[in-house]
Amino acid sequence: MAIALQDNTRNEVAEFSVARDWHSDRRSPVRWLFSHVWHHRLHTLGILLGSLGNALGGAIMPLLIGQAFNSVNNGKADTHSLLIAALEILASQLVRSMLQMWRNFSSEIIGQRIERDVRAELYASLIGKSMAFHDRQRIGDVMARATNDVREVNFFMNPGLNMVLGSGAFLIFPVIFGARITPQLAIIPLLYVVFYVLAVQRFLNRLAPATEEVRRQFGAMNSTLAESIEGVETVKGAAQEKREIGRFTAAVSRWREASVRQGDVEAVYLPGLVLGVTLALGVAHSLLLYMNGTINVGDVVAFSGLLISLRFPTFATQFAYPQVSSGVASARRILEMMNAETLLDQNKGGHAEPMRGDVEFTDVTFGYGGKDDARPALRGVTLNVKAGQTVAIVGQTGSGKSTLTKLINRIYDADGGVIRVDGVDVRQWDLSALRRQISYIEQDIFLFSRTVAENIAFGAPGATREQIERAAHAAQAHDFISGFKDGYDTIVGERGVTLSGGQRQRLAIARAFLTDPRILILDDSTSAIDSATEDEIQRAMFEIAQGRTTFVITHRLSQIRWADVIVVLRQGRVEAVGSHEELLVQSKAYAQIFGS
Ligand code: ADP
Ligand code: MG
Numbered sequence: 210m211a212i213a214l215q216d217n218t219r220n221e222v223a224e225f226s227v228a229r230d231w232h233s234d235r236r237s238p239v240r241w242l243f244s245h246v247w248h249h250r251l252h253t254l255g256i257l258l259g260s261l262g263n264a265l266g267g268a269i270m271p272l273l274i275g276q277a278f279n280s281v282n283n284g285k286a287d288t289h290s291l292l293i294a295a296l297e298i299l300a301s302q303l304v305r306s307m308l309q310m311w312r313n314f315s316s317e318i319i320g321q322r323i324e325r326d327v328r329a330e331l332y333a334s335l336i337g338k339s340m341a342f343h344d345r346q347r348i349g350d351v352m353a354r355a356t357n358d359v360r361e362v363n364f365f366m367n368p369g370l371n372m373v374l375g376s377g378a379f380l381i382f383p384v385i386f387g388a389r390i391t392p393q394l395a396i397i398p399l400l401y402v403v404f405y406v407l408a409v410q411r412f413l414n415r416l417a418p419a420t421e422e423v424r425r426q427f428g429a430m431n432s433t434l435a436e437s438i439e440g441v442e443t444v445k446g447a448a449q450e451k452r453e454i455g456r457f458t459a460a461v462s463r464w465r466e467a468s469v470r471q472g473d474v475e476a477v478y479l480p481g482l483v484l485g486v487t488l489a490l491g492v493a494h495s496l497l498l499y500m501n502g503t504i505n506v507g508d509v510v511a512f513s514g515l516l517i518s519l520r521f522p523t524f525a526t527q528f529a530y531p532q533v534s535s536g537v538a539s540a541r542r543i544l545e546m547m548n549a550e551t552l553l554d555q556n557k558g559g560h561a562e563p564m565r566g567d568v569e570f571t572d573v574t575f576g577y578g579g580k581d582d583a584r585p586a587l588r589g590v591t592l593n594v595k596a597g598q599t600v601a602i603v604g605q606t607g608s609g610k611s612t613l614t615k616l617i618n619r620i621y622d623a624d625g626g627v628i629r630v631d632g633v634d635v636r637q638w639d640l641s642a643l644r645r646q647i648s649y650i651e652q653d654i655f656l657f658s659r660t661v662a663e664n665i666a667f668g669a670p671g672a673t674r675e676q677i678e679r680a681a682h683a684a685q686a687h688d689f690i691s692g693f694k695d696g697y698d699t700i701v702g703e704r705g706v707t708l709s710g711g712q713r714q715r716l717a718i719a720r721a722f723l724t725d726p727r728i729l730i731l732d733d734s735t736s737a738i739d740s741a742t743e744d745e746i747q748r749a750m751f752e753i754a755q756g757r758t759t760f761v762i763t764h765r766l767s768q769i770r771w772a773d774v775i776v777v778l779r780q781g782r783v784e785a786v787g788s789h790e791e792l793l794v795q796s797k798a799y800a801q802i803f804g805s
Pocket of ligand 1: 577586604606608610611612
């Protein structure tokens with residue numbers, strides 16, 4: 210079977226990959242972050258040069274002051290030489306500020322661009338994922354990752370990494386310039402740098418689990434929030450507001466506690482403690498060298514100034530590293546979602562002929578829990594439907610009716626057996642060609658907060674107003690749409706009108722008329738509709754079923770009667786297949802329910 214399992218490194222692991230000119234490196238969070246940073250090379254260069262320039266400018270200052278100090282001390286100072294020293298200081302600091310501006314500008318730009326890139330990358334990845342993937346996600350957590358964690362990636366760059374690089378550069382020059390005064394003077398700053406690197410490594414190791422927990426708890430809190438708002442009607446109906454508030458408060462507390470633990474880790478920052486000792490030892494060292502005549506007073510002044518510039522990397526990074534650590538934790542959460550494997554693949558270049566509409570199930574088994582599901586939703590289903598036939602699927606709730614239809618257009622993939630459309634295994638079809646020619650009208654019809662016309666034309670974005678109206682007429686929807694104040698331009702949902710179940714269903718049927726599929730699936734099992742609209746819907750359904758293979762999941766005898774084939778499902782198995790008359794004779798259960 211040619212189900213290509215994509216390797217989840219560089220490829221898009223999704224059914225539908227969006228073609229892009231550039232691919233990030235998704236092998237690890239750090240690689241991924243740096244591939245995003247390096248994608249903006251020019252600005253990265255700006256940050257690096259700006260950082261070095263700033264640190265160099267900062268280090269030159271004490272050297273120049275030391276020189277001036279020497280001239281004064283030797284009594285050789287005149288206005289001319291001091292003026293030159295002052296001008297040198299001025300010039301070096303001007304260049305430094307300009308580089309600094311370039312650096313901050315680059316950092317800001319990179320931060321925003323990375324955020325934009327990551328948002329687009331994540332969205333493309335999410336929308337391409339299979340239903341099996343989305344079933345497993347909690348919407349609030351997905352939203353937390355898509356909004357908050359993406360933001361953290363921006364902060365990772367700016368101020369995080371920018372500050373780390375910018376202040377890190379300040380570690381280099383005390384060593385280099387100290388050595389230039391006299392090699393021995395490099396010793397203490399060098400020891401400090403070694404200590405600093407080790408201490409930061411330890412700091413980051415301790416921070417990582419803390420920041421990850423903070424991100425995780427934030428996602429959990431968001432899930433709780435999303436779920437209770439989504440289910441607010443149920444909460445109110447059962448008068449469970451108090452308990453839900455309690456649940457949310459508990460989630461908030463867990464997040465707060467995680468943040469406090471991160472704060473505890475941040476508080477123990479050793480370089481801050483050791484810097485004081487380093488300064489004292491360094492100055493003492495230079496004074497000793499002065500006393501034995503190795504260096505002069507100006508050198509002592511210069512070296513002390515160099516040592517003091519170590520303060521910046523020491524304290525700035527206490528705040529920058531937690532940003533970096535949070536950024537990496539967020540990157541891990543984003544990557545986790547993007548790299549999550551889905552077994553479906555788009556199968557570009559697969560079978561993509563115009564569809565006739567023959568559907569054939571051969572010994573199909575499927576469980577939502579995967580191959581090892583102890584209670585599969587479908588077992589050994591075998592079924593043969595000719596192009597153009599209407600199939601009614603009946604059975605109790607949970608018997609697998611919806612599941613059966615979802616395997617036809619590969620919303621899910623069967624675990625065992627084969628499903629063929631026009632004699633071709635659905636897995637050999639180009640997924641996009643397969644789905645374009647199959648329309649699915651779900652149990653819960655989802656309408657976007659857009660105009661009625663846009664909702665109807667959802668699957669056929671190029672449709673004209675005339676075509677849309679014709680589809681609405683055929684779906685018996687034109688009359689109620691005309692009744693709205695803005696007609697076809699009425700906005701649905703949120704701040705627009707709300708539609709009844711029957712109206713939604715007819716919009717969905719109009720949608721299907723426009724896309725003109727070869728196979729149509731109508732999941733009508735739960736709709737409770739008054740009998741006045743019932744007639745209209747029946748007519749619409751009958752209309753749309755003409756000339757295509759139609760699967761109707763229904764309890765309505767009227768629909769069952771005009772079906773060519775009726776499939777009776779029981780606990781995931783096909784219990785009986787036949788026409789209404791045949792089944793009345795063959796199936797006792799069927800006769801009991803429908804044999805009035
Ligand atoms: P019907 O449409 O006949 O009411 P379904 O096909 O929806 O039945 O469900 C068949 C079985 O699969 C049920 O036991 C149901 O609980 C389970 N099921 C349905 N959808 C999912 C899902 N997304 N994840 C896990 N189990 C599911
Ligand atoms: Mg169902």
